[in-house]
Amino acid sequence: MYSLKRVNFELITIGNELLTGRTLNTNMRYLAKAVTDLGGNVVRATTVGDYVKDISSAINDALSRKTDFLIMCGGLGPTFDDKTLEALSDAVNRPLELNELALEYMKRHYRRRQEGHKHEEFELIPSRLKMVCLPRDATPLQNPVGSASGVYMKHREMNIVALPGVPREMEAIFERSVSPLISDLAGNLFRREGSLKVIGIGESKVAPLIDKAMREYPEAYIKSHPRPGSGPVLEINFSTISESEEMAKNAVKRSMAKLSKLLIRHGAKVESMNDQNFD
Amino acid sequence: MYSLKRVNFELITIGNELLTGRTLNTNMRYLAKAVTDLGGNVVRATTVGDYVKDISSAINDALSRKTDFLIMCGGLGPTFDDKTLEALSDAVNRPLELNELALEYMKRHYRRRQEGHKHEEFELIPSRLKMVCLPRDATPLQNPVGSASGVYMKHREMNIVALPGVPREMEAIFERSVSPLISDLAGNLFRREGSLKVIGIGESKVAPLIDKAMREYPEAYIKSHPRPGSGPVLEINFSTISESEEMAKNAVKRSMAKLSKLLIRHGAKVESMNDQNFD
Numbered sequence: 321m322y323s324l325k326r327v328n329f330e331l332i333t334i335g336n337e338l339l340t341g342r343t344l345n346t347n348m349r350y351l352a353k354a355v356t357d358l359g360g361n362v363v364r365a366t367t368v369g370d371y372v373k374d375i376s377s378a379i380n381d382a383l384s385r386k387t388d389f390l391i392m393c394g395g396l397g398p399t400f401d402d403k404t405l406e407a408l409s410d411a412v413n414r415p416l417e418l419n420e421l422a423l424e425y426m427k428r429h430y431r432r433r434q435e436g437h438k439h440e441e442f443e444l445i446p447s448r449l450k451m452v453c454l455p456r457d458a459t460p461l462q463n464p465v466g467s468a469s470g471v472y473m474k475h476r477e478m479n480i481v482a483l484p485g486v487p488r489e490m491e492a493i494f495e496r497s498v499s500p501l502i503s504d505l506a507g508n509l510f511r512r513e514g515s516l517k518v519i520g521i522g523e524s525k526v527a528p529l530i531d532k533a534m535r536e537y538p539e540a541y542i543k544s545h546p547r548p549g550s551g552p553v554l555e556i557n558f559s560t561i562s563e564s565e566e567m568a569k570n571a572v573k574r575s576m577a578k579l580s581k582l583l584i585r586h587g588a589k590v591e592s593m594n595d596q597n598f599d
Numbered sequence: 600m601y602s603l604k605r606v607n608f609e610l611i612t613i614g615n616e617l618l619t620g621r622t623l624n625t626n627m628r629y630l631a632k633a634v635t636d637l638g639g640n641v642v643r644a645t646t647v648g649d650y651v652k653d654i655s656s657a658i659n660d661a662l663s664r665k666t667d668f669l670i671m672c673g674g675l676g677p678t679f680d681d682k683t684l685e686a687l688s689d690a691v692n693r694p695l696e697l698n699e700l701a702l703e704y705m706k707r708h709y710r711r712r713q714e715g716h717k718h719e720e721f722e723l724i725p726s727r728l729k730m731v732c733l734p735r736d737a738t739p740l741q742n743p744v745g746s747a748s749g750v751y752m753k754h755r756e757m758n759i760v761a762l763p764g765v766p767r768e769m770e771a772i773f774e775r776s777v778s779p780l781i782s783d784l785a786g787n788l789f790r791r792e793g794s795l796k797v798i799g800i801g802e803s804k805v806a807p808l809i810d811k812a813m814r815e816y817p818e819a820y821i822k823s824h825p826r827p828g829s830g831p832v833l834e835i836n837f838s839t840i841s842e843s844e845e846m847a848k849n850a851v852k853r854s855m856a857k858l859s860k861l862l863i864r865h866g867a868k869v870e871s872m873n874d875q876n877f878d
Contacts, residue, residue, distance in 0.1 A: 336820070336822065337822065337824075337836070338631070338644070339631055339635075339641040339642065339643075339644060340631060340632065340635040340641065340838070341628045341629070341630075341631035341632025341633070341634075341635055341641075342632070342792075342836070343628075344623070344625065344628045345624055345627065345628065346623065348624065348646075349620045349622075349623045349624065350620070351620075352617070352618055352619060352620035353619065353620025353621070354620070355620075356618075356619040356620055362618040362619065362620075363618065363647070363648065363653065364618075364645065364646065364647050364653065364657075365617070365618060365645070365646040366643065366644070366645050366646075367627075367643065367644040367645075368642070368643050369642065370822075374642065374643065378643075381660070397802055397823075397825075398802050398803035398806045399802065399805070399806045399809055399822070399823055400806065400809065400810055400813070401822055445803060445804070445807075446807070447802075447803040447804070447806035447807060448803045451803075466825070467801075467803065486824075486825050488827065513621075522746075523676055523677050523678065523726075524677035524724060524726040524727045524730075524746065525724070525726070526678070527677040527678045527679065527726035528724075528725070528726060530678055530679065531679055534679070541615070543615065543616065543649075543678070543680055544676075544678055545616075545765075546676075546745070546765050548767065557616070557621070559619070
């Protein structure tokens, strides 16, 4: 399965609240799943705090690994600790300049918000000005539900997208503007998963059986996860990426059948799981 | 607040299931919160897949940043894709050797599991042998609920801990063996938080008020988070670290009072929040 030409992604999520454990990083999971579903290969995800130096160093790390596509999330808002644009400008060495299109998107947002309310003139106060000054030659991505535009740019060979950290704003921009970009680049690959619940055999005894199944059907990747239970209980996941949906489906099916047979022969009880039950 | 000498931590969580979005990274959040509560300063968290090259490159990155303390989580089990010990051995350039104490801990685990069951001789099959071969001079950390020991070692100036990825095993080893280590190193610091719910004023207008409050009381860090609502709703978090509990408490209190006053003067409605309600 890894001989396919896949597009490599990295994620950077930004925010002190993620590093103190105050906030569970659901944005990272959303992005990882969305990119994977679109055929992309997420190879690393980094979380840093609200500091220019830390954010730009994470961007430079991704550049030095020749990552194809970097998605950043967080730090695009109006407060002093929203530093992503400054860090991006530093990392790619392009000055921040007032972006007319980003300003137009922001004005539209405030007009939308005021419909039906008393008229209040839009003011470009410093906290807002900061949000519409983008690195030179960056493209704003319209935010249908908030004031902070996303940002797209290409630097050297790397596509860079920055999204706000408010989940519904991040998701709205992703669906509208980022998802089509990724489909174009990484598309035409099909991912398929399957899962088994295995009872009565420990992971160390399952390990050589997994090796055997993977030697016979190397196109499916198999991973076991111990689950709580009175005796040994494992969840075993199968996944594959392929150029055709049919091939992907068959690869998972064959690998699951093979491992099931081996497990049953070793006295385990095997149940198939509904694969939509994540976690 | 940042003039205090703080111990810097990095986290590395390992597993393809985290990068496909199949699994929400709750281990990262647990570790971030636990370390922060013990006075440590988490500066970066990295997630990589089950590949020796990616894991050891993440370890080397942490070493090159002169991180004081690295905690890794995942990849210590018996299957082919459990690569953390191999990657650690590569990164610190110390060979993997059978660790007698780790083997003893593993035997104890299987004896415990068999109490009341029919006797089965412990067998050191290859999948188990792999789990007790640690980098030279590493110390195993006993796992009270599973077969994979944690690992502690010091390399150059960096403390390194590796924990299994099964949440209840990770948490059990952390509480028993890692938490006391961190207290010794990073302890004697007190962290305090507080939160306000603010209704009726947008984040871009709150930004200059936050600047004002932070100039007056720089020892408290203030961060605003937009929340869903029909009009503008913000959650504003205050946090501080101090050498005394009393000082930490007062710093948050003063900063909250100052910002509340400014917000009310600008027409906002301000409510205090129970700070135990994370998320």
